[in-house]
Amino acid sequence: MVVDDHPMWRQGVARDLAEAGYEVVATTGEGGQAVRIAPASRPDVVVLDLQLPDISGVEVIRGLLATLPGVRVLMLSASGEEQSVLDAVKAGATGYLVKSASPEEFLEAVRRTADGDAVFTPGLAGLVLGEYRRLAKGGGGPADDEAAPRLTERETEVLRLVAKGLSYKQIAARLTLSHRTVQNHVQNTLGKLQLHNRVELTRYAIERGLDSPD
Amino acid sequence: MRLPAGVAHEIGAAVGAALDNVERHCGSQTRAWVLLEEEAGTVTVSVRDDGPGIPAGRLTEAAREGRLGVAQSIRGRMADLGGTVEIVSAAGEGTEVELRLKVTG
Numbered sequence: 001m002v003v004d005d006h007p008m009w010r011q012g013v014a015r016d017l018a019e020a021g022y023e024v025v026a027t028t029g030e031g032g033q034a035v036r037i038a039p040a041s042r043p044d045v046v047v048l049d050l051q052l053p054d055i056s057g058v059e060v061i062r063g064l065l066a067t068l069p070g071v072r073v074l075m076l077s078a079s080g081e082e083q084s085v086l087d088a089v090k091a092g093a094t095g096y097l098v099k100s101a102s103p104e105e106f107l108e109a110v111r112r113t114a115d116g117d118a119v120f121t122p123g124l125a126g127l128v129l130g131e132y133r134r135l136a137k138g139g140g141g142p143a144d145d146e147a148a149p150r151l152t153e154r155e156t157e158v159l160r161l162v163a164k165g166l167s168y169k170q171i172a173a174r175l176t177l178s179h180r181t182v183q184n185h186v187q188n189t190l191g192k193l194q195l196h197n198r199v200e201l202t203r204y205a206i207e208r209g210l211d212s213p214d
Numbered sequence: 215m216r217l218p219a220g221v222a223h224e225i226g227a228a229v230g231a232a233l234d235n236v237e238r239h240c241g242s243q244t245r246a247w248v249l250l251e252e253e254a255g256t257v258t259v260s261v262r263d264d265g266p267g268i269p270a271g272r273l274t275e276a277a278r279e280g281r282l283g284v285a286q287s288i289r290g291r292m293a294d295l296g297g298t299v300e301i302v303s304a305a306g307e308g309t310e311v312e313l314r315l316k317v318t319g
Contacts, residue, residue, distance in 0.1 A: 122247050133253055164262040164310065165247035 001043035003060065004076070005029040005053050013047060013106070020107050031055040035063030043071060045114045048093070050077040050084050057084055061091040074113040086127045090197040094190060095119035118187040125162035128189055132156075135196070147199070149192040158185040215252045217317060224291045225259060225313065228299075231287035232261040232311045240265030255317055262310040268303040288313070 002017070002024060004010040014024045026041040028034050031052040038046070046064060050057035057075060064071050074095035075088050085096055095113035097106060098121060109119045120128075135148040151159065154175075161171045168182045175182070217225070229248060236246045244265040251258045288311065292299045297315035 122249075126249055129251065133251075160249070160251075160260075163247070163249045164260055165245065165264065166262075 001025055001034065001038065001041060001046045002027040003029070003031065003034040003046060003052070004049035005051075006049075009049075016103050016107065017047075017110065020110075022110070029053075031057070031060035031063075034060055035067070038064050038071070039067045042068065045072045045074060045110060047110065048073055048075045048088075050075050050081060050088055057088045057093075058091045061088055061093055065092050072113045072116065074109055074119060082123075082127055085124060086131055089124070089128065089190060090131075090193055092194055094187075096121055096124045098123075116187075117183055118190045120162050120186060122163050122165045125159050125186075128193065129156070129159050129163060131193065132189075147196070149196040151189060151192075155185050155189050158182055159189055162186060215255075215257065215317065217257070221295055221315070221317075224295055225257070225297075225315065228288045228291045228313055229259055229261055231291075232313075234287075236261070236263040236265060236309075239268075257315045257317055259313045260310060261313075262308060264308040267305045267307050268301075268309055269305055273301065 002010055002014050004013065004027075007029065010027050010029060014027050017024050025043050026034075026037055028037065029052075032054050034046070034048075048057060048060060052060065057077075061073050064073065072095065073088075073093040074097065075085065075093045076097050076099050077085060078099050089096070094116075095109055096119060097109045101109070112119050129151075132149065132151050136150060138148070157175065158171055161174065162168075166174070168179055168186075171177070172179045172182045233246060233248075236244060240263055244263050246261065246263040249258075249260045249262075251260075289299045292313055292315070295315055297313060300312040300314075301309065302312070303309035
């Protein structure tokens with residue numbers, strides 16, 4: 001499914017996907033509509049522009065995952081939207097690509113997202129690193145210190161190298177790990193952040209419920 | 215973490231010098247990445263490129279010949295701040311310049 005509010009871009013992306021052998025089950029320019037039609041069109045992968053006119057990327061991702069828990073989300077955005085990219089990752093997106101990427105890079109990202117790989121840009125890796133450090137300092141809320149997710153030394157090492165622009169292949173060679181292991185480390189960094197986010201949201205909801213007089 | 219303006223300016227200038235080096239010595243297809251980190255009171259800025267890399271011995275040779283570009287603009291600035299510079303490079307592997315500064319308080 002392709003979700004982007006620019007018709008020419010949307011059509012171009014859908015055409016590239018179709019030419020590469022993918023079945024495009026739906027295209028839309030609105031996040032709300034994407035959420036509504038997803039249960040019927042059942043996409044495996046949603047290519048999502050983070051900047052939509054109606055609802056935020058985070059809301060789209062939450063809505064999609066609520067009805068299609070296994071759906072993979074590859075987000076696209078112009079550069080310089082750090083916070084929204086990070087929020088989208090925490091909400092459950094597993095792939096990120098800047099819109100200036102080449103068609104080959106785009107198709108590669110779709111293929112890997114469909115396979116369940118975490119698709120990172122160096123910029124996203126830097127953001128994720130920063131988020132872990134912020135959470136470890138208790139920047140995410142009062143009770144966060146203990147509950148804060150932590151990266152292992154190896155995960156930190158791998159994420160730093162991604163942030164410095166090394167490919168998984170180069171990282172594998174430098175750390176003498178297999179390509180698959182590097183991928184797993186990167187995936188885990190997202191998984192822990194997403195899990196933490198879900199726990200926080202649940203806790204917040206429960207606290208709100210308990211606090212409310214009715 | 216907040217740095218004094220003078221310190222931030224010097225680190226910025228050192229990063230600029232590292233990027234100037236990439237522009238001067240690498241081809242136009244070369245990409246460069248800058249990663250800024252802060253952890254446990256240490257600021258680390260890494261500037262990495264995927265250019266041809268610096269052949270072993272080239273930097274010491276340049277310094278001996280009195281060409282102090284890298285030495286002066288990067289190492290000199292960081293030394294004045296009390297920080298360190300690590301340059302890792304190999305032919306074909308790009309170059310990575312890592313600037314570190316421990317900031318107390």
